[in-house]
Amino acid sequence: MIYMDNAATSWPKPKTVRTAINEALDHAGNPGRGTHSYTVWSSMKLNEVRQKLAKLFCIKNSQRIAFTSNATHALNIAVNLCYGQIVTTAMEHNSVLRPVATRGYYHVNEADANGSLDYDRIRRSITELTGAVVMTHASNVTGEVYDVARIGEYCRKKGILFIVDCAQSAGVVPIDVESMCIDVLCFTGHKGLFGIQGTGGIYVADHVRIRPYMSGGTGSHSFLLRQPTEMPDCFEAGTVNTHGIAALGAGLDYISGIGVGKMQEIHTELWRYFTANARKINGITVYGPEDAGGGMINTGVVSLNVIGHEPGEVSMLLGKEGICTRAGYHCAPLAHKALRTDALGGTVRFSFSHLNTKEEIDTTLYTLKKLFALS
The missing domain is CATH 3.40.640.10 (Type I PLP-dependent aspartate aminotransferase-like (Major domain))
Known part of the structure; x- marks a missing residue:
């Protein structure tokens, strides 16, 4: 899992x-x-x-x-x-x-x-x-x-x-x-x-x-x-x-x-790796600021949507593949209004710990491509 x-x-x-x-x-x-x-x-x-x-x-x-x-x-x-x-x-x-x-x-x-x-x-x-x-x-x-x-x-x-x-x-x-x-x-x-x-x-x-x-x-x-x-x-x-x-x-x-400093470093790097690769996939919309200068920190959270598919459907199918995520509004309704995802059913959220790996991210993105015929 x-x-x-x-x-x-x-x-x-x-x-x-x-x-x-x-x-x-x-x-x-x-x-x-x-x-x-x-x-x-x-x-x-x-x-x-x-x-x-x-x-x-x-x-x-x-x-x-x-x-x-x-x-x-x-x-x-x-x-x-x-x-x-x-x-x-x-x-x-x-x-x-x-x-x-x-x-x-x-x-x-x-x-x-x-x-x-x-x-x-x-x-x-x-x-x-x-x-x-x-x-x-x-x-x-x-x-x-x-x-x-x-x-x-x-x-x-x-x-x-x-x-x-x-x-x-x-x-x-x-x-x-x-x-x-x-x-x-x-x-x-x-x-x-x-x-x-x-x-x-x-x-x-x-x-x-x-x-x-x-x-x-x-x-x-x-x-x-x-x-x-x-x-x-x-x-x-x-x-x-x-x-x-x-x-x-x-x-x-x-x-x-x-060390909390090390935790921050790992979480940010996983977020940076996931978002950079997810944004390359046609049919996926990633929400949140881009780390253009490489100086942002992040708690290791990515929200995205697969165009043409409801977040709940995406999360459910990922779950069947053994990948645990959360779909919906995440109890943050005004945040989703700001992101313009309120009419889309929210987003699919991927949130990491220091125990996650880049290999797991690669597997997750490959699975998204496979499930929804993305490239």
Whole structure:
């Protein structure tokens, strides 16, 4: 099998992730809810993984990281922290667009026909009424990595909250919350961090005004009839997914052993190789910016269509050949409007990990040619 659906969830997971889950099954109690060895083991494991995340994202205080069930959960918490108008972009996933639309009072900056963003336009859209900017670090449709540091610096000067969705970039592209001026960072555990589904988290800088999103037990301040406002308890109501977090820790160790810079290099090279060869095939339309100067970075995502065939049909036939992709709108409707693929049923998305090879890409492109009589 050739797996090219890593933007949905990474596969295969490192063997150490399975080991970490089994260890948690043997040792995990309820963290922060007692003093016996099982609950202490869990509490220590959570702190250990927070510290690993802090190192990955260049966060000074690991206690500013709260665990969530996924990036969507984290982004809903983040949007709840916003005051005033929210500025966002057309390249967002519905995990941003829906919470922002539900909350209301927002402005969306359009993308061009390649899915690229105009940073000057984003800055101009920020007014005295703007309270927050929420944007993705990388598109889940084209893989383009956006210059969040450029917007973050401007927001910091203006005193505007800057929230970044790094669901697609965490573990694939270096992230430094300090140099990028990120106030709130939202991530998932099951994609580039090589954890399992049901894990994620949110970082909130210490200067951000905290507002709980939901209330419940925390194992602390039990006589307080409102949710504590200290991090991380503020956003960890109820029992966290200790087994999943233990697996996430193993995934972080795996990434650390390779290096995020190396991950970025491999993902970008695979994207560059796929797009360069796919664009040579008559009957295939590749979406997203071309790397004319050779200096672009990409999370390893390619969207394309075979002319005259629906994306779902293409993906299904590839699947029968043992090639795993994802077809459709990828929960990013405005991105597909920008790419002019909204009326086509979206695109077929190929998304790589460092484990994919150029030989697998050659096989995939050959299979496309064979299935649809392309040349």
